[in-house]
Amino acid sequence: MLQVKNVTMRFGGLLAISDASLDVRQGSITGLIGPNGAGKTTLFAVIAGFLRPTQGQIALFDKDITGEEPHRRAASGIARTFQIVQPFAGLNVQENITVGAYLRHTKPADAVEKAREVARQVGLEKDLDKSASSLTVAGRKRLELARALATEPKILLLDEVLAGLNPSEIRDIIPVIRSIRDSGVTILMIEHVMQAVMNLCEHVYVLAQGKMIAEGTPAAVCNDQAVIEAYLGKGSAERLARQSQGENHA
Numbered sequence: 001m002l003q004v005k006n007v008t009m010r011f012g013g014l015l016a017i018s019d020a021s022l023d024v025r026q027g028s029i030t031g032l033i034g035p036n037g038a039g040k041t042t043l044f045a046v047i048a049g050f051l052r053p054t055q056g057q058i059a060l061f062d063k064d065i066t067g068e069e070p071h072r073r074a075a076s077g078i079a080r081t082f083q084i085v086q087p088f089a090g091l092n093v094q095e096n097i098t099v100g101a102y103l104r105h106t107k108p109a110d111a112v113e114k115a116r117e118v119a120r121q122v123g124l125e126k127d128l129d130k131s132a133s134s135l136t137v138a139g140r141k142r143l144e145l146a147r148a149l150a151t152e153p154k155i156l157l158l159d160e161v162l163a164g165l166n167p168s169e170i171r172d173i174i175p176v177i178r179s180i181r182d183s184g185v186t187i188l189m190i191e192h193v194m195q196a197v198m199n200l201c202e203h204v205y206v207l208a209q210g211k212m213i214a215e216g217t218p219a220a221v222c223n224d225q226a227v228i229e230a231y232l233g234k235g236s237a238e239r240l241a242r243q244s245q246g247e248n249h250a
């Protein structure tokens with residue numbers, strides 16, 4: 001459904017992404033993980049059209065969209081959330097969500113109806129009249145999801161939607177993400193919370209220092225030597241293997 005083909009992104013002398021490729025299958029939840037500064041958010045900006053890659057292509061349903069502006073990509077069905085959520089603080093929850101719904105609904109009543117439907121989907125139906133700035137962190141994360149969903153995307157890019165949540169809030173939101181996929185929206189998610197990645201993703205890509213170093217099932221990439229070393233440093237995969245051999249002998 002979505003293809004990132006050999007994308008390179010330079011900021012002056014800094015090589016943020018180097019010849020990275022990935023495929024997202026329609027109907028899947030695909031993960032994008034990697035250490036801090038790996039280039040994950042930059043890749044989302046390239047996919048959503050906020051950044052033009054130095055090299056490479058982005059294709060949606062086999063159509064090259066590399067040159068399209070972000071609003072055209074939103075119309076084609078790409079929506080994203082942001083790591084640092086910034087709702088319109090002066091608007092209430094319903095109004096915030098309705099902004100997204102205006103992409104496909106010109107009549108205010110239809111946009112509001114869509115916003116209410118999305119609020120139910122993410123569990124914000126009781127908070128519709130609250131000011132966005134009065135929401136808890138978990139509430140704001142749900143609002144961020146809702147604003148993107150209100151644009152009725154075909155593919156939703158989630159940038160660390162679980163960051164800053166406590167374990168019980170994470171447990172509560174995982175079924176919401178799964179239900180979004182079950183409603184027909186394909187998901188590509190950047191996530192550091194491995195419990196969620198293991199729980200939700202069928203396929204995971206690993207970016208480290210701008211390079212795609214591994215892909216596969218969550219279990220396979222967690223045991224991949226290059227991935228362990230990218231997170232824990234050179235030689236760590238071997239050290240861990242020796243340690244666990246020692247424990248087995250003991």
Ligand SMILES: Nc1ncnc2c1ncn2[C@@H]1O[C@H](COP(=O)(O)OP(=O)(O)OP(=O)(O)O)[C@@H](O)[C@H]1O
Pocket residue numbers: 011014016034035036037038039040041042043
């Ligand atoms: N607009 C920009 N101008 C210059 N450098 C940038 C810009 N955006 C990102 N970078 C750099 O590109 C590299 C990749 O950053 P990016 O935010 O994409 O990483 P990330 O994998 O999302 O990290 P994190 O997990 O910490 O959010 C970093 O070295 C960052 O400083």
